[in-house]
Amino acid sequence: MPFLAERHQSQHSGRPRPAGFDPAGLAARLGERVLGQEPAVAAAVRALSLAAVGATDPDRPLATLLLVGPTGVGKTELVRRVAAELRTGPDDLCRVDMNALAQEHYAASFTGAPPGYAGSKEAYSLFDRTTVEGDPYRPGIVLFDEVEKAHPTVLRALLHVLDSGTLRLASGQQTISFRNSLVFLTSNLGSAELARRRRSPWRRVFGARAGARGDRAALDAAVRRFFDPEFLNRIDETAVFTALSRPTARRVARLELDLLAARLRKRSVELTTADAVTDLVVEAGFDPVYGARGVRRAIRTVVAAPVAAALLDLRGTTAAPARVHATVAEGVVRAEASVTRG
Numbered sequence: 001m002p003f004l005a006e007r008h009q010s011q012h013s014g015r016p017r018p019a020g021f022d023p024a025g026l027a028a029r030l031g032e033r034v035l036g037q038e039p040a041v042a043a044a045v046r047a048l049s050l051a052a053v054g055a056t057d058p059d060r061p062l063a064t065l066l067l068v069g070p071t072g073v074g075k076t077e078l079v080r081r082v083a084a085e086l087r088t089g090p091d092d093l094c095r096v097d098m099n100a101l102a103q104e105h106y107a108a109s110f111t112g113a114p115p116g117y118a119g120s121k122e123a124y125s126l127f128d129r130t131t132v133e134g135d136p137y138r139p140g141i142v143l144f145d146e147v148e149k150a151h152p153t154v155l156r157a158l159l160h161v162l163d164s165g166t167l168r169l170a171s172g173q174q175t176i177s178f179r180n181s182l183v184f185l186t187s188n189l190g191s192a193e194l195a196r197r198r199r200s201p202w203r204r205v206f207g208a209r210a211g212a213r214g215d216r217a218a219l220d221a222a223v224r225r226f227f228d229p230e231f232l233n234r235i236d237e238t239a240v241f242t243a244l245s246r247p248t249a250r251r252v253a254r255l256e257l258d259l260l261a262a263r264l265r266k267r268s269v270e271l272t273t274a275d276a277v278t279d280l281v282v283e284a285g286f287d288p289v290y291g292a293r294g295v296r297r298a299i300r301t302v303v304a305a306p307v308a309a310a311l312l313d314l315r316g317t318t319a320a321p322a323r324v325h326a327t328v329a330e331g332v333v334r335a336e337a338s339v340t341r342g
Helices: 003-013 023-033 038-052 075-086 104-110 129-133 152-164 191-199 202-206 208-226 246-265 275-285 293-315
Strands: 063-068 094-097 140-145 166-168 175-177 181-187 237-240 269-273 322-329 332-339
Touching: 023 038, 023 075, 038 063, 038 075, 038 181, 038 237, 063 075, 063 208, 075 140, 075 181, 104 152, 129 140, 129 175, 152 166, 191 208, 208 237, 246 269, 246 275, 246 293, 269 275, 269 293, 275 293, 275 322, 275 332, 293 322, 293 332
Parallel strands: 063 181, 063 237, 094 140, 140 181, 269 322
Antiparallel strands: 166 175, 322 332
Protein backbone atom coordinates (compact mmCIF):
# COMPACT_ATOMS: atom_id res chain seq x y z
CA MET A 1 0.00 0.00 0.00
CA PRO A 2 1.66 3.26 -1.14
CA PHE A 3 0.58 5.60 1.65
CA LEU A 4 3.47 4.51 3.87
CA ALA A 5 6.01 5.27 1.17
CA GLU A 6 4.58 8.77 1.05
CA ARG A 7 4.81 8.98 4.83
CA HIS A 8 8.57 8.49 4.48
CA GLN A 9 8.71 11.17 1.78
CA SER A 10 6.82 13.59 4.00
CA GLN A 11 9.55 13.43 6.65
CA HIS A 12 11.77 15.22 4.15
CA SER A 13 9.28 17.42 2.32
CA GLY A 14 7.03 18.25 5.28
CA ARG A 15 3.96 17.71 3.08
CA PRO A 16 2.30 14.29 3.33
CA ARG A 17 0.36 13.19 0.29
CA PRO A 18 -2.07 10.38 1.12
CA ALA A 19 -2.80 9.29 -2.44
CA GLY A 20 -4.78 6.12 -3.03
CA PHE A 21 -6.10 5.69 0.52
CA ASP A 22 -9.88 5.40 0.82
CA PRO A 23 -11.03 5.33 4.48
CA ALA A 24 -14.72 4.88 3.64
CA GLY A 25 -14.02 1.99 1.30
CA LEU A 26 -11.69 0.37 3.81
CA ALA A 27 -14.30 0.67 6.58
CA ALA A 28 -16.92 -0.92 4.34
CA ARG A 29 -14.67 -3.85 3.43
CA LEU A 30 -13.63 -4.48 7.01
CA GLY A 31 -17.26 -4.26 8.13
CA GLU A 32 -18.23 -6.96 5.64
CA ARG A 33 -16.10 -9.49 7.52
CA VAL A 34 -16.10 -8.13 11.09
CA LEU A 35 -19.82 -7.97 11.77
CA GLY A 36 -21.56 -5.96 14.45
CA GLN A 37 -18.40 -4.15 15.60
CA GLU A 38 -18.68 -0.78 13.87
CA PRO A 39 -16.89 1.23 16.63
CA ALA A 40 -13.91 -1.16 16.57
CA VAL A 41 -13.72 -1.02 12.77
CA ALA A 42 -13.86 2.78 12.95
CA ALA A 43 -10.95 2.78 15.43
CA ALA A 44 -8.82 0.71 13.06
CA VAL A 45 -9.64 2.98 10.12
CA ARG A 46 -8.80 6.06 12.22
CA ALA A 47 -5.39 4.58 13.03
CA LEU A 48 -4.68 3.85 9.38
CA SER A 49 -5.86 7.28 8.34
CA LEU A 50 -3.44 8.95 10.74
CA ALA A 51 -0.62 6.84 9.34
CA ALA A 52 -1.71 7.66 5.79
CA VAL A 53 -1.23 11.40 6.26
CA GLY A 54 2.00 11.09 8.27
CA ALA A 55 0.42 12.36 11.50
CA THR A 56 2.05 9.71 13.69
CA ASP A 57 5.18 9.98 15.83
CA PRO A 58 8.11 8.79 13.64
CA ASP A 59 9.86 7.33 16.72
CA ARG A 60 6.99 5.01 17.66
CA PRO A 61 4.93 2.38 15.84
CA LEU A 62 2.54 3.74 13.22
CA ALA A 63 -0.35 2.80 15.51
CA THR A 64 -0.89 0.82 18.69
CA LEU A 65 -4.41 -0.47 19.22
CA LEU A 66 -5.68 -2.50 22.16
CA LEU A 67 -8.65 -4.67 21.15
CA VAL A 68 -10.69 -5.77 24.16
CA GLY A 69 -13.88 -7.75 24.47
CA PRO A 70 -15.28 -11.23 25.01
CA THR A 71 -14.09 -14.23 23.05
CA GLY A 72 -15.48 -15.05 19.63
CA VAL A 73 -16.48 -11.51 18.58
CA GLY A 74 -13.91 -10.73 15.86
CA LYS A 75 -10.84 -9.20 17.51
CA THR A 76 -8.31 -11.40 15.72
CA GLU A 77 -10.39 -11.38 12.55
CA LEU A 78 -10.16 -7.59 12.38
CA VAL A 79 -6.36 -7.77 12.42
CA ARG A 80 -6.40 -10.48 9.75
CA ARG A 81 -8.66 -8.35 7.56
CA VAL A 82 -6.32 -5.37 7.96
CA ALA A 83 -3.44 -7.64 6.88
CA ALA A 84 -5.46 -8.75 3.86
CA GLU A 85 -6.01 -5.11 2.91
CA LEU A 86 -2.47 -3.85 3.44
CA ARG A 87 -0.28 -6.87 2.81
CA THR A 88 -0.47 -10.06 0.74
CA GLY A 89 -3.20 -11.84 2.68
CA PRO A 90 -4.92 -12.33 6.04
CA ASP A 91 -2.08 -14.44 7.43
CA ASP A 92 0.71 -12.10 6.33
CA LEU A 93 1.39 -10.77 9.81
CA CYS A 94 3.60 -11.51 12.80
CA ARG A 95 1.44 -13.13 15.46
CA VAL A 96 2.81 -13.61 18.97
CA ASP A 97 0.82 -15.84 21.32
CA MET A 98 1.41 -14.14 24.66
CA ASN A 99 -0.17 -17.08 26.47
CA ALA A 100 2.97 -19.04 25.54
CA LEU A 101 5.06 -16.45 27.41
CA ALA A 102 3.30 -16.78 30.74
CA GLN A 103 6.28 -18.41 32.46
CA GLU A 104 9.41 -16.41 33.20
CA HIS A 105 11.76 -19.02 31.71
CA TYR A 106 9.96 -18.71 28.35
CA ALA A 107 9.96 -14.92 28.44
CA ALA A 108 13.55 -14.79 27.17
CA SER A 109 12.33 -15.87 23.73
CA PHE A 110 10.75 -12.43 23.33
CA THR A 111 14.14 -10.77 22.86
CA GLY A 112 16.10 -13.83 21.73
CA ALA A 113 18.96 -15.72 23.34
CA PRO A 114 21.45 -13.68 25.40
CA PRO A 115 25.21 -13.74 24.63
CA GLY A 116 26.81 -17.12 25.21
CA TYR A 117 23.59 -19.10 24.66
CA ALA A 118 22.62 -21.15 21.61
CA GLY A 119 21.10 -18.97 18.92
CA SER A 120 22.50 -15.66 20.17
CA LYS A 121 24.70 -15.12 17.11
CA GLU A 122 21.83 -15.97 14.76
CA ALA A 123 19.62 -13.35 16.49
CA TYR A 124 16.68 -15.73 16.80
CA SER A 125 13.53 -14.25 18.31
CA LEU A 126 9.75 -14.59 18.12
CA PHE A 127 9.57 -11.88 15.48
CA ASP A 128 9.74 -12.30 11.74
CA ARG A 129 11.64 -9.22 10.66
CA THR A 130 9.96 -9.00 7.25
CA THR A 131 6.41 -8.88 8.58
CA VAL A 132 7.38 -6.59 11.47
CA GLU A 133 9.36 -3.97 9.59
CA GLY A 134 7.43 -4.03 6.33
CA ASP A 135 8.87 -2.03 3.44
CA PRO A 136 8.47 1.47 1.95
CA TYR A 137 5.21 0.45 0.27
CA ARG A 138 3.39 -1.43 3.01
CA PRO A 139 3.51 -1.51 6.79
CA GLY A 140 4.44 -4.37 9.04
CA ILE A 141 1.62 -5.82 11.13
CA VAL A 142 2.21 -7.33 14.56
CA LEU A 143 -0.44 -9.01 16.70
CA PHE A 144 0.19 -9.66 20.39
CA ASP A 145 -2.62 -12.09 21.15
CA GLU A 146 -4.05 -12.31 24.69
CA VAL A 147 -1.53 -9.82 25.96
CA GLU A 148 -2.70 -10.06 29.57
CA LYS A 149 -1.44 -13.68 29.75
CA ALA A 150 2.23 -12.69 29.32
CA HIS A 151 4.74 -12.64 32.16
CA PRO A 152 5.45 -9.15 33.61
CA THR A 153 8.98 -9.37 32.17
CA VAL A 154 7.50 -9.59 28.68
CA LEU A 155 5.15 -6.69 29.32
CA ARG A 156 8.10 -4.54 30.38
CA ALA A 157 9.92 -5.39 27.15
CA LEU A 158 6.76 -4.67 25.19
CA LEU A 159 6.42 -1.33 26.96
CA HIS A 160 9.80 -0.32 25.55
CA VAL A 161 8.73 -1.40 22.06
CA LEU A 162 5.61 0.76 22.23
CA ASP A 163 7.55 3.70 23.63
CA SER A 164 10.60 3.74 21.33
CA GLY A 165 9.46 1.70 18.34
CA THR A 166 12.49 -0.60 18.59
CA LEU A 167 13.38 -3.88 20.24
CA ARG A 168 17.02 -4.58 21.05
CA LEU A 169 17.69 -8.30 20.94
CA ALA A 170 19.33 -9.86 23.97
CA SER A 171 22.51 -10.48 21.98
CA GLY A 172 22.97 -6.72 22.05
CA GLN A 173 24.07 -6.63 18.42
CA GLN A 174 20.81 -6.19 16.54
CA THR A 175 17.53 -4.34 16.84
CA ILE A 176 14.13 -4.84 15.23
CA SER A 177 12.28 -1.69 14.24
CA PHE A 178 8.54 -1.38 14.82
CA ARG A 179 8.36 2.19 13.51
CA ASN A 180 6.79 1.08 10.24
CA SER A 181 4.43 -1.33 12.03
CA LEU A 182 0.80 -1.40 13.00
CA VAL A 183 0.74 -3.01 16.44
CA PHE A 184 -2.42 -4.72 17.68
CA LEU A 185 -2.90 -6.19 21.13
CA THR A 186 -5.91 -8.35 21.95
CA SER A 187 -7.25 -9.06 25.41
CA ASN A 188 -10.10 -11.01 26.96
CA LEU A 189 -9.94 -8.98 30.16
CA GLY A 190 -13.40 -8.56 31.66
CA SER A 191 -14.88 -11.54 29.81
CA ALA A 192 -15.92 -13.28 33.02
CA GLU A 193 -17.69 -10.13 34.20
CA LEU A 194 -19.44 -9.80 30.83
CA ALA A 195 -20.61 -13.42 31.03
CA ARG A 196 -22.09 -12.74 34.47
CA ARG A 197 -23.79 -9.59 33.22
CA ARG A 198 -25.32 -11.36 30.22
CA ARG A 199 -26.83 -14.00 32.47
CA SER A 200 -28.30 -11.41 34.80
CA PRO A 201 -32.11 -11.04 34.72
CA TRP A 202 -31.65 -7.26 35.14
CA ARG A 203 -30.29 -7.06 31.59
CA ARG A 204 -33.76 -7.78 30.22
CA VAL A 205 -35.24 -5.18 32.55
CA PHE A 206 -32.93 -2.32 31.55
CA GLY A 207 -32.69 -3.23 27.86
CA ALA A 208 -29.92 -4.04 25.38
CA ARG A 209 -28.66 -0.47 24.96
CA ALA A 210 -28.14 0.08 28.68
CA GLY A 211 -26.59 -3.38 28.86
CA ALA A 212 -24.09 -2.51 26.12
CA ARG A 213 -23.08 0.68 27.94
CA GLY A 214 -22.57 -1.34 31.10
CA ASP A 215 -20.49 -3.89 29.19
CA ARG A 216 -18.18 -1.18 27.86
CA ALA A 217 -17.78 0.28 31.34
CA ALA A 218 -16.97 -3.17 32.76
CA LEU A 219 -14.34 -3.80 30.09
CA ASP A 220 -12.77 -0.39 30.63
CA ALA A 221 -12.60 -1.00 34.38
CA ALA A 222 -11.01 -4.44 33.88
CA VAL A 223 -8.35 -2.99 31.57
CA ARG A 224 -7.49 -0.20 33.99
CA ARG A 225 -7.24 -2.61 36.90
CA PHE A 226 -4.81 -4.87 35.07
CA PHE A 227 -2.49 -2.54 33.14
CA ASP A 228 -0.27 0.10 34.71
CA PRO A 229 -0.98 3.69 33.64
CA GLU A 230 2.42 3.90 31.93
CA PHE A 231 1.45 0.94 29.73
CA LEU A 232 -1.98 2.33 28.88
CA ASN A 233 -0.39 5.69 28.03
CA ARG A 234 1.47 3.95 25.19
CA ILE A 235 -1.79 2.73 23.67
CA ASP A 236 -3.09 5.05 20.95
CA GLU A 237 -6.66 3.80 21.22
CA THR A 238 -8.64 1.06 22.92
CA ALA A 239 -11.26 -0.53 20.67
CA VAL A 240 -14.07 -2.21 22.60
CA PHE A 241 -15.76 -5.22 21.02
CA THR A 242 -19.24 -5.94 22.29
CA ALA A 243 -20.94 -9.31 22.69
CA LEU A 244 -22.73 -10.47 19.57
CA SER A 245 -26.50 -10.38 19.34
CA ARG A 246 -28.41 -13.26 17.81
CA PRO A 247 -29.20 -11.28 14.60
CA THR A 248 -25.48 -10.57 14.19
CA ALA A 249 -24.70 -14.22 14.82
CA ARG A 250 -27.10 -15.07 12.01
CA ARG A 251 -25.20 -12.73 9.69
CA VAL A 252 -21.96 -14.44 10.73
CA ALA A 253 -23.48 -17.84 9.95
CA ARG A 254 -24.66 -16.61 6.56
CA LEU A 255 -21.19 -15.25 5.81
CA GLU A 256 -19.53 -18.55 6.76
CA LEU A 257 -22.00 -20.50 4.62
CA ASP A 258 -21.17 -18.21 1.69
CA LEU A 259 -17.46 -18.91 2.24
CA LEU A 260 -18.17 -22.65 2.23
CA ALA A 261 -20.07 -22.24 -1.04
CA ALA A 262 -17.14 -20.28 -2.52
CA ARG A 263 -14.70 -23.06 -1.61
CA LEU A 264 -16.93 -25.69 -3.18
CA ARG A 265 -17.38 -23.57 -6.28
CA LYS A 266 -13.66 -23.95 -6.93
CA ARG A 267 -14.29 -27.71 -7.04
CA SER A 268 -17.13 -27.32 -9.58
CA VAL A 269 -19.86 -27.65 -6.94
CA GLU A 270 -22.71 -25.16 -6.73
CA LEU A 271 -24.06 -25.14 -3.15
CA THR A 272 -27.33 -23.50 -2.13
CA THR A 273 -28.80 -23.54 1.37
CA ALA A 274 -32.29 -22.85 2.68
CA ASP A 275 -32.84 -20.16 5.32
CA ALA A 276 -33.65 -22.89 7.81
CA VAL A 277 -30.07 -24.14 7.49
CA THR A 278 -28.76 -20.78 8.68
CA ASP A 279 -31.14 -20.88 11.64
CA LEU A 280 -30.01 -24.38 12.55
CA VAL A 281 -26.33 -23.35 12.42
CA VAL A 282 -27.00 -20.43 14.76
CA GLU A 283 -28.91 -22.69 17.13
CA ALA A 284 -26.07 -25.23 17.16
CA GLY A 285 -23.07 -22.90 17.20
CA PHE A 286 -23.92 -19.55 18.74
CA ASP A 287 -23.52 -18.90 22.44
CA PRO A 288 -24.27 -15.43 23.90
CA VAL A 289 -21.28 -15.78 26.25
CA TYR A 290 -18.71 -17.35 23.91
CA GLY A 291 -19.76 -15.53 20.76
CA ALA A 292 -19.71 -16.93 17.23
CA ARG A 293 -16.55 -19.02 17.58
CA GLY A 294 -18.68 -22.18 17.51
CA VAL A 295 -20.50 -21.19 14.33
CA ARG A 296 -17.65 -22.38 12.11
CA ARG A 297 -17.52 -25.71 13.93
CA ALA A 298 -21.27 -26.04 13.60
CA ILE A 299 -21.09 -25.46 9.85
CA ARG A 300 -18.46 -28.17 9.57
CA THR A 301 -20.50 -30.78 11.42
CA VAL A 302 -24.08 -29.68 10.70
CA VAL A 303 -23.76 -28.60 7.05
CA ALA A 304 -20.44 -29.55 5.44
CA ALA A 305 -20.56 -33.18 6.57
CA PRO A 306 -23.93 -34.04 4.95
CA VAL A 307 -22.95 -32.03 1.85
CA ALA A 308 -19.74 -34.04 1.55
CA ALA A 309 -21.64 -37.30 2.02
CA ALA A 310 -24.11 -36.38 -0.73
CA LEU A 311 -21.30 -35.48 -3.12
CA LEU A 312 -19.39 -38.69 -2.44
CA ASP A 313 -22.53 -40.74 -3.04
CA LEU A 314 -23.13 -38.91 -6.32
CA ARG A 315 -19.73 -38.66 -7.93
CA GLY A 316 -17.13 -40.11 -5.59
CA THR A 317 -13.91 -38.16 -5.79
CA THR A 318 -14.24 -37.17 -9.45
CA ALA A 319 -14.44 -33.54 -10.51
CA ALA A 320 -17.75 -33.77 -12.36
CA PRO A 321 -19.74 -30.51 -11.97
CA ALA A 322 -22.56 -30.86 -9.47
CA ARG A 323 -25.26 -28.98 -7.62
CA VAL A 324 -26.08 -29.48 -3.95
CA HIS A 325 -29.08 -28.05 -2.16
CA ALA A 326 -29.19 -28.22 1.64
CA THR A 327 -32.46 -28.07 3.58
CA VAL A 328 -33.61 -28.95 7.08
CA ALA A 329 -35.84 -31.95 7.74
CA GLU A 330 -36.69 -33.34 11.16
CA GLY A 331 -34.14 -31.07 12.80
CA VAL A 332 -31.11 -32.06 10.70
CA VAL A 333 -29.60 -30.88 7.42
CA ARG A 334 -30.45 -32.97 4.37
CA ALA A 335 -28.30 -32.47 1.27
CA GLU A 336 -29.44 -33.46 -2.22
CA ALA A 337 -26.82 -33.58 -4.96
CA SER A 338 -27.27 -33.78 -8.72
CA VAL A 339 -24.89 -33.76 -11.65
CA THR A 340 -24.82 -30.55 -13.69
CA ARG A 341 -25.58 -31.19 -17.34
CA GLY A 342 -24.21 -29.21 -20.22
